[in-house]
Structure formats: structure tokens, C-alpha cells
Amino acid sequence: MSKSSxxxxxxxxxxxxxxxxxxxxxxxxxxxxxxxxxxxxERLKFISIFSSNLDEFFMVRVGSLxxxxxxxxxxxxxxxxxxxxxxxxxxxxxxxxxxxLKKQIYKSVASxxxxxxxxxxxxxxxxxxxxKFVNRxxxxxxxxxLSPIIIGPHHPVPHIVGKRLHAAALLSDKKGKNxxxxxxxxxxxxxxxxxxxxxRYVRTENILLHMMPSLFNAYFVDEACxxxxxxxxxxxxxxxxxxxxxxxxxxxxxxxxxxxxxxxxVRLELNQKPSKPFFDKLLSIVNIEAHQAFVDECPxxxxxxxxxxxxxxxxxxxxxLYKPYTPRKAEDISSTHSMISQIRKxxxxxxxxxxxxxxxxxxxxxxxxxPEVLSIKITIYRLASSSKIAHILCxxxxxxxxxxxxxxLRARFDEANNLAxxxxxxxxxxxxxxxxxxxxxxSKICLITMRTxxxxxxxxQIGTGNYNEKTNTMYTDLSLMTASDVIxxxxxxxxxxMLVNNLDGDYKALCVSPYxxxxxxxxxxxxxxxxxxxxxxxxxxxxxxxxxxMNKLSEASKAGVEIQLIIRGICCIxxxxxxxxxxxxITSIVGRYxxxxxxxxxxxxxxxxxxxxxxxxxxxxxxxxVEIACxxxxxxxxxxxxxxxxxxxxxxxxxxxxxxxxxxxxxxGADMFDSQAYFMEHSPHVxxxxxxxxxxxxxxxxxxxxxxxxxxxxRRHK
Numbered sequence: 001m002s003k004s005s006x007x008x009x010x011x012x013x014x015x016x017x018x019x020x021x022x023x024x025x026x027x028x029x030x031x032x033x034x035x036x037x038x039x040x041x042e043r044l045k046f047i048s049i050f051s052s053n054l055d056e057f058f059m060v061r062v063g064s065l066x067x068x069x070x071x072x073x074x075x076x077x078x079x080x081x082x083x084x085x086x087x088x089x090x091x092x093x094x095x096x097x098x099x100x101l102k103k104q105i106y107k108s109v110a111s112x113x114x115x116x117x118x119x120x121x122x123x124x125x126x127x128x129x130x131x132k133f134v135n136r137x138x139x140x141x142x143x144x145x146l147s148p149i150i151i152g153p154h155h156p157v158p159h160i161v162g163k164r165l166h167a168a169a170l171l172s173d174k175k176g177k178n179x180x181x182x183x184x185x186x187x188x189x190x191x192x193x194x195x196x197x198x199x200r201y202v203r204t205e206n207i208l209l210h211m212m213p214s215l216f217n218a219y220f221v222d223e224a225c226x227x228x229x230x231x232x233x234x235x236x237x238x239x240x241x242x243x244x245x246x247x248x249x250x251x252x253x254x255x256x257x258x259x260x261x262x263x264x265x266v267r268l269e270l271n272q273k274p275s276k277p278f279f280d281k282l283l284s285i286v287n288i289e290a291h292q293a294f295v296d297e298c299p300x301x302x303x304x305x306x307x308x309x310x311x312x313x314x315x316x317x318x319x320x321l322y323k324p325y326t327p328r329k330a331e332d333i334s335s336t337h338s339m340i341s342q343i344r345k346x347x348x349x350x351x352x353x354x355x356x357x358x359x360x361x362x363x364x365x366x367x368x369x370x371p372e373v374l375s376i377k378i379t380i381y382r383l384a385s386s387s388k389i390a391h392i393l394c395x396x397x398x399x400x401x402x403x404x405x406x407x408x409l410r411a412r413f414d415e416a417n418n419l420a421x422x423x424x425x426x427x428x429x430x431x432x433x434x435x436x437x438x439x440x441x442x443s444k445i446c447l448i449t450m451r452t453x454x455x456x457x458x459x460x461q462i463g464t465g466n467y468n469e470k471t472n473t474m475y476t477d478l479s480l481m482t483a484s485d486v487i488x489x490x491x492x493x494x495x496x497x498m499l500v501n502n503l504d505g506d507y508k509a510l511c512v513s514p515y516x517x518x519x520x521x522x523x524x525x526x527x528x529x530x531x532x533x534x535x536x537x538x539x540x541x542x543x544x545x546x547x548x549x550m551n552k553l554s555e556a557s558k559a560g561v562e563i564q565l566i567i568r569g570i571c572c573i574x575x576x577x578x579x580x581x582x583x584x585x586i587t588s589i590v591g592r593y594x595x596x597x598x599x600x601x602x603x604x605x606x607x608x609x610x611x612x613x614x615x616x617x618x619x620x621x622x623x624x625x626v627e628i629a630c631x632x633x634x635x636x637x638x639x640x641x642x643x644x645x646x647x648x649x650x651x652x653x654x655x656x657x658x659x660x661x662x663x664x665x666x667x668x669g670a671d672m673f674d675s676q677a678y679f680m681e682h683s684p685h686v687x688x689x690x691x692x693x694x695x696x697x698x699x700x701x702x703x704x705x706x707x708x709x710x711x712x713x714x715r716r717h718k
Contacts, residue, residue, distance in 0.1 A: 012549070015083060019061055024663060025570060025571075031484065032591075040109060040113055046304055047109065048303065048306070058230045065088050066088070070085070079545075102235055116320065118312060119320050121202050126195075134207055145189070150181060158182065163231075166227050167185070168182050168225055171216060171221060171222065172219060178277075181216050223275060227268060230267035232264050242493045264287070266292065271299075272295065325353075330356070331683055333348055338366060343482065343483050346636070350482045354357065357472045360461060369399060370450070375403070390424065403425075441498070443628040443629070444463075445459070445461070458488025458489070462479075465477030474593060475595075487509050494507070509631055512628055513621065513629075518623065520629065525549075528602055531560045538563075538564040540648065546623070548619050549617050557582075566645070567588055568585075574661070575657070576678055587657060598613040613629035615668070616661065640684035651673055
């Protein structure tokens with residue numbers, strides 16, 4: 001498509017394509033691995049995270065686009081007017097650049113790690129003693145469970161498991177006839193082995209590749225490589241109710257999980273460039289086109305990085321990782337007094353991972369044993385594999401409490417874990433229900449109902465992140481605990497509505513999607529539009545894709561409203577588009593912790609209206625999921641949220657601006673300010689000097705920096 005015709009197809013000039021925006025974001029993640037201020041092994045982790053992100057992107061987003069292209073070829077993206085095929089074309093043209101950048105960064109990081117004695121050793125570079133060690137390991141631990149397969153005219157292509165490494169070889173026999181040899185790397189074989197008395201290691205796929213000639217005795221190995229396929233994992237769930245049979249629903253989930261690994265291949269990765277005859281045969285075997293194959297000289301599966309770090313010498317590793325951080329005890333919460341009594345006196349809010357999750361666990365544990373507690377009701381989307389929360393819920397049920405768990409079995413890639421927990425919870429006496437027909441339940445709410453002196457009262461917890469103690473130490477999230485009767489009554493109403501599949505309930509304080517949050521956001525934006533240049537909006541979220549909300553933000557920008565967005569990932573709205581988004585400024589922060597909290601602020605001064613939410617500004621969150629946004633009215637907690645937002649707008653160390661073309665430009669400033677490091681050292685639970693984070697000064701610095709970066713970017717493109 002020519003540039004002029006491409007521009008004509010764009011229906012909204014201030015928006016960009018979701019998938020291309022996501023690729024730009026994942027490049028931001030990769031670029032953290034190139035930041036020399038980041039410790040070396042943390043940089044290696046960022047490469048691994050980038051790779052895992054890209055894997056999931058192909059499995060879910062690219063897989064979905066293939067389905068759309070097949071089922072509805074004329075369907076166009078409502079932001080840029082691109083068909084699914086056109087989006088796929090741009091994706092496959094963009095990814096090689098990312099793979100090349102990854103290779104450059106990986107080589108640099110690997111070279112620096114080698115100077116510290118940490119080395120991924122090629123088999124050809126082993127010492128004679130190490131060779132003996134590796135050969136012995138191969139014969140004892142690998143060879144007995146390998147299954148070499150010949151693919152030829154009389155040997156059909158076997159099923160190739162997605163994201164599993166395979167060694168492939170171009171074979172020839174004595175008569176010169178060719179065949180393909182294939183060996184799957186069994187899951188029982190670890191991804192690497194440590195060499196004796198060192199921090200050096202060998203990846204087992206390289207051992208397999210080296211031993212290939214000995215595994216096909218009747219053939220010559222002309223060339224060989226490691227390959228990995230990525231399959232479409234965008235399984236669709238049947239919306240029917242299975243006659244209200246929960247066991248049937250669980251069985252359906254299990255069947256869909258098995259189906260996931262049999263869907264079509266969307267990507268082929270090779271660890272080195274093969275000859276054309278070999279390459280053509282591999283394409284034929286996996287049934288894809290050449291542009292869907294990528295040569296990646298880095299390890300094709302880097303999930304091993306995290307376990308590897310745990311096996312390295314601790315003294316060597318220590319300076320190459322972030323300094324360990326222990327979540328603090330919130331200063332406004334006593335560890336010796338009852339959580340229930342403290343929350344009854346005043347609302348409490350935790351800021352993960354800087355605050356410990358222990359106060360919430362203590363609240364739940366108290367409720368499990370308190371004779372005044374009648375019931376505990378909770379929504380669960382993702383649980384830790386060894387969940388303390390689940391065990392407390394089981395104990396509460398065994399203590400005779402009514403425990404209702406609204407379990408979402410369709411949490412992508414966590415289905416099996418949730419399935420196992422749902423069975424355990426039921427066996428302990430919990431009532432488990434499985435979400436709404438056609439709508440994932442992504443809300444984060446826990447309601448504790450008590451009878452005190454003959455009167456019902458509530459403790460309600462509402463969060464922005466999952467009930468997962470593991471991610472609570474890695475993701476930034478917020479957790480409100482309140483004894484508000486209004487919110488408690490709304491929460492009770494919410495659970496009643498979920499039990500009868502009523503998605504359009506009436507609530508006094510809470511906003512509940514799929515009908516309530518989007519309307520509330522638009523109404524709040526309208527209120528700021530009426531103020532013109534005195535209006536103010538600041539939203540912190542993971543992603544922005546919802547077109548109606550973006551249109552409303554554009555309308556606010558035209559009215560002169562100042563709009564500050566702090567968006568970690570996908571961002572389909574473009575700032576600085578003349579006549580549309582002149583007053584929109586977008587910050588993206590990628591750092592040590594994954595930014596996950598959602599905060600919505602409308603207005604200034606006495607008119608400030610704060611919400612925390614489980615929902616992003618995405619079509620799926622606002623229109624196709626059950627989500628909850630909760631107003632924050634306590635002045636003390638509003639001050640905490642304001643401090644968080646203003647600190648993140650100050651960030652010049654880990655923050656970028658999103659430019660008007662969708663690319664990222666680094667913020668600039670004489671003093672580097674890292675908001676995450678600041679949060680580790682300063683608590684929102686103690687008073688903050690307002691002069692230290694002067695809001696108007698922050699806004700001026702942000703605008704000046706944006707103009708500077710735009711000028712630099714313009715010169716770069718000229």
C-alpha cells in the first residue's frame with residue numbers, strides 16, 4: 001500500500017494500530033537490557049521477558065489475526081482501517097528488526113557476563129575434561145529418552161509441540177537421497193547443565209545438536225539446526241451454560257487446553273541460517289511461508305534465565321542483580337492490633353510491591369477465625385501456585401463460614417492452575433462459581449460480612465491486581481480495605497448480581513463494567529470539558545485501546561483540558577496531533593517492577609475525583625469483562641494516590657514520552673529521578689512535603705522536555 005493510500009485508510013488520525021503499538025512497547029522492554037545502569041543479570045532477565053512477551057504476542061494476537069483473516073477477511077481495525085492481512089504484513093515486517101536488536105543486545109550482555117566468569121559455552125569450546133563430563137551426561141541422561149524421527153516419503157510429519165525445542169537435520173543416505181531428521185527435546189531434560197566448579201554452563205539443545213551425527217546411523221548429517229514453532233493459542237471458549245453443570249464446564253476448559261497445542265503454526269524460529277533446500281523442507285514440514293520464519297542466534301527459549309541465576313555462585317551474582325528489597329510494613333497499620341478493628345476506624349490502602357501483602361493476609365486470616373464473620377466472598381482471576389489466600393479460604397469454609405469464590409477459569413495461560421485450585425476449594429466446602437456467560441470476571445474484590453451486636457456490617461477489599469502473593473512482590477498495585485457501608489452494600493449487591501448473571505446492576509458507589517465504568521469515565525471527562533483550560537485528567541493504566549474513550553479524550557484536548565496519561569504498554573492514542581490531541585501528554589515507565597496499578601484522576605483541588613480500578617482503557621476491559629472501579633474519598637488516601645501520580649510524572653530515569661508517531665523518546669532532565677527507586681525509599685503512608693513534588697513545576701518540566709524531544713526526533717528523521 002502506498003503512503004497516500006495508507007493515510008486515506010486511517011479513520012482516526014490521532015490513533016495507531018494496537019498490534020504495532022504493542023511491538024513498540026516490547027522494544028521498550030528490550031531496550032532496558034541495553035541500559036548500562038541496570039545490573040547485568042537483570043539485563044539478561046529483560047531479554048528473557050522480551051522473548052516471552054513476543055512468544056505470547058504471536059500465540060494470542062497474531063493467532064487471532066489469522067483467525068480473523070480467514071473468517072472475516074474484510075474486517076478492518078477501527079483505529080487505522082487496516083485489515084487483518086495488512087496488520088499481519090506489518091507485523092512480519094517489523095519483527096526481524098526486533099530480533100536483530102535482541103541479538104546485538106544479547107551479545108553485548110553475554111560478553112560482559114563472561115568477564116565475570118558467567119558463560120554460555122559452545123560445545124566446541126569445552127576443555128577436554130569438560131567434554132568428557134558433557135559426553136557422560138549425554139549418554140546417561142539424554143540419550144535414553146531421545147526419540148529420533150525420520151521424515152520422508154514414507155514417514156509422515158509428527159506433531160511438533162509449540163514452544164518446545166527440536167533439533168532438525170538435513171540427512172542424506174549412501175544413495176544421495178535426502179530426508180529430514182527431527183528430535184524433540186523432552187521436557188524431562190533441563191535446559192542447561194552447569195560445568196563442574198564454575199559459573200559456566202552448556203545449553204542442552206547445543207549438546208543435542210552436537211551429537212546429531214551419532215543419532216542417525218544410516219544417514220549423513222549434511223547440516224543441522226535448532227528449531228521452535230509457535231502455534232496459535234487463541235482458543236475460544238464456548239459460551240453455552242452446559243445446563244449449569246459445573247463439572248461439564250471444567251471438562252470443557254480441559255479439552256480446550258488440549259486443543260491449544262494443536263492449532264496452526266504462526267512462527268518458525270531457527271538458531272542459524274540454513275541452506276535454501278533445508279529451509280524449504282522445514283517450511284513445508286510446519287506449513288508456513290518464508291516470511292513467518294526468523295533466524296534468531298540467541299537462545300530460542302530463554303525462560304531458563306531465572307533458574308540459572310539461582311544456581312550461580314551467590315557472591316558472583318550479588319553485584320549483578322538489583323539490591324534485594326523487602327516490602328515494608330505500612331506505617332499507618334499496626335502489626336499487633338486487629339486488622340478488622342483498624343479498618344473500622346479508617347480506610348487503609350496498600351501499595352505493592354513497596355508495601356507487604358501481610359496486612360491483607362492477616363485480615364483474611366482473622367475473618368476465617370472470627371466468630372462474628374458470617375461469610376467471605378471473593379473474585380479470583382490468577383492465584384499463586386502455592387497460594388496462602390486459597391488455603392485461608394479453605395480454612396474459613398472448614399470453620400463453618402460461607403465462602404463464595406467467583407473463579408475465572410478462562411484466565412489465559414493460568415487455566416490449569418485455576419482448575420486445580422477450584423477443585424481444592426470445593427473439596428474444603430467453598431462454593432465455587434465460574435464467571436459469567438460470555439464475560440470474563442476480571443474484577444478484584446473481597447467482601448467480609450459480619451454480624452456485630454445484631455447488626456450486619458462489612459469489610460471490603462478492592463484492588464487493581466490479582467490475589468497472587470508472588471506477583472504482589474513484582475507488580476505495582478493498589479489494595480483498598482474499607483469498612484464503608486455504602487461500598488460494602490454495593491459489594492454485596494455485586495455478588496448477588498453475579499450469581500444470577502445480572503451484569504447491569506445498580507450501584508451507589510462502585511462502577512462495574514461491562515456497563516458502568518466506561519460511562520463513568522466519559523461522564524467525568526465531560527465534567528472536565530466544561531471547565532475548558534481549567535480541566536485536568538490524569539490516568540495511570542496498562543493500556544489504551546477503547547475508541548470511544550480515545551474520542552472523548554480528544555474532545556477534551558480540543559477543549560483545552562490538560563491530559564496526562566501514564567501508560568505502560570499498548571497505547572493507541574497518539575499525543576500532539578494538531579487539532580486532535582495537542583493537550584495530551586503520555587508517559588511510559590518500564591523499570592524493575594511491572595507497572596500494573598490503575599488510577600483515574602479527574603479535576604484539581606477540591607474537585608479532585610479519584611478511582612482505582614481493575615480495568616484498563618481497553619475495549620475488552622470496558623465492554624466485555626466484569627471489572628470494578630472504586631471511588632477513593634478519604635482525603636488521606638487521595639493524597640497517597642496524588643503522590644504516586646506526581647512522582648511518576650517526575651520520572652526521568654525509567655520514563656519515556658510517547659511521540660506523535662507512536663515511537664518512544666527518552667525524557668530529559670538535569671537530575672535523573674527514578675520513581676520506583678523513590679517509592680522503595682519513601683512511603684506514601686507518611687506525610688510528604690508538597691513543595692518537593694510541586695505539581696505545576698512538574699507539568700512545566702514535562703512540557704519543556706516533550707518539546708525538546710520532539711525537536712530531536714524531527715531532526716533525526718530529517
